Amino acid sequence: MSLVELADVSYTYPGGVLAVDGVSLRVDAGESLAIIGQNGAGKTTTVKLMNGLLKPSSGRVLIGGEDTARRTAAQVARRVGYVFQNPDDQIFNTTVAKEISYGLKRLRLDAGESERRLDEAAALTGLGDRLEENPHDLPLSVRKFVTIAAVLAVDCEVLVLDEPTAGQDQAGLDRIAEIVEVMTGRGRAVVTITHDMEFVARHFARVVVMAERRVVTQGRAEEIFTDSAAMATARLARPAIVELADRLGLADVGLSLDALADAWRSRG
Incomplete structure (x- = not known):
């Protein structure tokens, strides 16, 4: 059973602004998941639906199999903790x-x-x-x-981090990476929404790409970042290591700099 599941979820803010349109995704125990996309793609609304700050206009949000419609925001937040950007x-x-x-x-x-x-x-x-x-x-x-x-x-079972790397130096980035590793190692899930593609490529195993309030695609990080069409649809720049691997003709080596270096050396 997933820790969190969004099933065909839509949300319209008071005043009629549609922010999320038919989003389906899951968050499993022990995984690191990044939700990426341009501003206005629906990322923040999606994670607020996960932790009960918002209730869906349609569709279902399940936390451990329980519908959040039957739980207060405080009850949901006890299981899905949200760290605001500011x-x-x-x-x-x-x-x-x-x-x-x-x-x-x-x-x-x-x-x-x-x-x-x-x-x-x-x-x-x-x-x-x-x-x-x-x-x-x-x-x-x-x-x-x-x-x-x-x-x-x-x-909490799920830790949601909103733009955690913004304003951080290298020591701060390393500490956030350690937190992700420790929490997933304990069987907790870590979800981030971020514009930092380099950090995602190094530290998050699964990626959800959003654009125009919908999920464009989702999958393993190495699959998503090498999917030029999906990244272009979401108007996102690929991580530097992916661009470098492409230029070297080694696009299939994944997101590891060490693996890229080994593949380059093996060429002779």
């Missing part, structure tokens, strides 16, 4: 520790388990020495990790 839309506490702990209080865990989760989330996001700082005083790149830590602590 951390200032989520942060409201006066210390990093309080921000991370806020969701834990609603779970009514014992003190020892709450402290363990706080410490683990802080360690994974690099915030262990900043717990008593005011998150509003931190740089934007660090504030993003505060909101990620707050969702990690709740231990």
Whole structure:
């Protein structure tokens, strides 16, 4: 059973703006899934439907086989955690520790388990020495990790990251990649919506391409990024490694730089 399934889902905002039109996709346990497309393609609406912030105008959204129509937004968010693109839309506490702990209080865990989760989330996001700082005083790149830590602590089955790499340096990118690896290794799923094709190519196994409020195609990352027609339809640039492989006549080596280098050397 998929953790999340969207079955022919459409959503129209108040005022009549159609944002998602007949979208079907699934999210499985232990997988990393990227949803890519231009602004206005329907990506953000799609993930908000996943975590209950929005309810479909038609079609069904299933979380662990249960229809979200029968659940409150809070109940769905307990299973599908959403990290907003702008951390200032989520942060409201006066210390990093309080921000991370806020969701834990609603779970009514014992003190020892709450402290363990706080410490683990802080360690994974690099915030262990900043717990008593005011998150509003931190740089934007660090504030993003505060909101990620707050969702990690709740231990949702699905972690949704909205443009997580924006504004990050290489150390931040490496940390996000580690979070994806750790969470999928635990059997959780990680979903991202992003314009960062290079990051997706390196760290996400499956890709959904959206354009004009619909899914254009979906499949393994190496299949999608070498599908010139699908990328052109969505008006997306292919990752640099795919362009390089094409120029070298090695388009079938996948998305690994090491594999590309080995294939080039084997040519003699």
